[in-house]
Amino acid sequence: MKNVDLQQRKEAATPRGVGVMCQFYASHAQNAELWDVENRRYIDFAAGIAVLNTGHRHPRLISAIQAQMEKFTHSCYQIVPYESYIELAEQINQLTPGTHAKKTALFSTGAEAVENAIKIARAATGRSAVIAFTGGFHGRTMMGMALTGKVAPYKLGFGPLPSEVYHVPFPVELHGITTANSLAALQALFRADIDPKRVAAIILEPVQGEGGFYAAPFDFMQALRKLCDEHGILLIADEVQTGFARTGKLFAMEHYAVTPDLMTMAKSLAGGMPLAAVCGRADIMDAPAPGGLGGTYAGNPLAIASALAVLQVIKDEQLCERAQILGDRLKEKLNSLRTKVPHIADIRGLGGMVAVEFNDPVRAQPDADFTKRVQALALQKGLLLLTCGTYSNVIRFLFPLTTSDELMDEALSILAEAMQQA
Structure with missing residues (x-):
């Protein structure tokens, strides 16, 4: 060939x-x-x-997937559940930042995790608006595109996009945008375009991936947490690209003295198998009604077996x-x-x-x-x-x-x- x-x-x-x-x-x-x-x-x-x-x-991932294939490959967790889904959720709840009670739901892709994080935030707050940042990337689905802070090639020809998504500049001092500039842009947004009491969530990547590997400044992340608490806004950390040891911590948010309300993750979670997750405060995660979350392939047992092996490899190696x-x-x-x-x-x-x-x-x-x-x-x-x-x-x-x-x-x-x- x-x-x-x-x-x-x-x-x-x-x-x-x-x-x-x-x-x-x-x-x-x-x-x-x-x-x-x-x-x-x-x-x-x-x-x-x-x-x-x-x-x-990785040989341990191959072994884990092969062992699961000998049992079953699919049942749809929402129809016939299985222990490994629960075990992975327990481990993610324990490993993510914060000591508060958490719950985790599993999905198939990073964009799907982001979509569901927005759904959860809206259900928990009763609000509809979402704020994201220029240069951010959150997926190619309709809501993912709306949140993504880059037009070409992701948004070309696909409009109109979902409404009530607002963007402010991400602080990149190399390009002349400081933490103060970004925070001022947020305040200007609240004065001119959207009442903060109508904002369900602010979503950002702790380190922008597609946007250029710019890490959020420490003081900016702290200021976002304070602003979210002041207005009852949920802070969502999109760790799809930054998670699972990439930044020298299991999750990039561990570099900050800040705990997000919700986290999305995917990519290296299952080492090549399609798997994603949303983890967050238990009361927030419980906001959607039964049946509001899920998916036919969400939490596929082969992918979960691989993910459990990934977590062990990260620790052991x-x-x-x-x-x-x-x-x-x-x-x-x-x-x-x-x-x-x-x-x-x-x-x-x-x-x-x-x-x-x-x-x-x-x-x-x-x-x-x-x-x-x-x-x-x-x-x-x-x-x-x-x-x-x-x-x-x-x-x-x-x-x-x-x-x-x-x-x-x-x-x-x-x-x-x-x-x-x-």
Whole structure:
């Protein structure tokens, strides 16, 4: 089988709206390595967009899924329930920030978790409005698109979108937006557009994913918590991309002295199996009536078996600590390239959630073309990278946290070559 043949079949059989980055097709993978159908090897620093914190085909996940397949693959939890759903909910309730009583509902995708978090918030508060932030990404469903703070490509041609969703600037000092600016924008919104007593929730990513790996400032998160408490607004932390050891903590909200009312999670929760969750204060989670939450595949038993194994792997292999070690090595390498690559405008990241941002060194403006060149050259050399950011001038690194030291050295060497050649 040749990549070019599969590409022709793909173009004939699937719509262009499903954008595909690579022109090659996966054959097999192991941990942080992936091979295409022509047996070319790649180091995978995309990890299925942050899904593979435990790597491709971790043996403990495979064993857990195989064991569950010997029992049953589906019953629909809302029809015939099973213990593993309850066990995973118990563990999530225990592991998420805060000592208050919590409950967890399981779903299939991150966007589905976000949709249900909004449903829960509206049911609990009796309010309808929601506030999100520019640069945020919350999914491709209708409510997910409405919450997402980026038009192209996510919203083009899909309107009208759900109403009563408002956006304010996310604090990114590199782009001239401070915590004070964002808080002032919130107050202006309350004066001009929406009574805060009609706002059900404020939703944000502790570290913006698609938006550029910008971490929310500590004082901003504290101010949001205070503002939400003042007006009876629920604070929703979207941890779909940041969760499960990526930032050096099990959840990114652990970096802040702030407890959210609701949390969404997905991606690396089940190590490649489709599974998502909403966890929150027990009284809030109980607001929807019976039957108001769920889904045919929500909490699939195979995915749950994988998720239970993921949590054990993170603990046993100390992946929170590993994220910090690998992230520090990457940042050290990037910083060593500053004098050789004048396009580097910023290097940032919590734990293993690291990004490098590129600007044109003459105009001091975001340089998306340079970023694309780095990505393309790295891919030619066998390193798979993702870009992101409002201006498409950021490379984000989502290496599996199980990446070996030797493979990390190889990847950093390729990265340095690509950046200098670009």
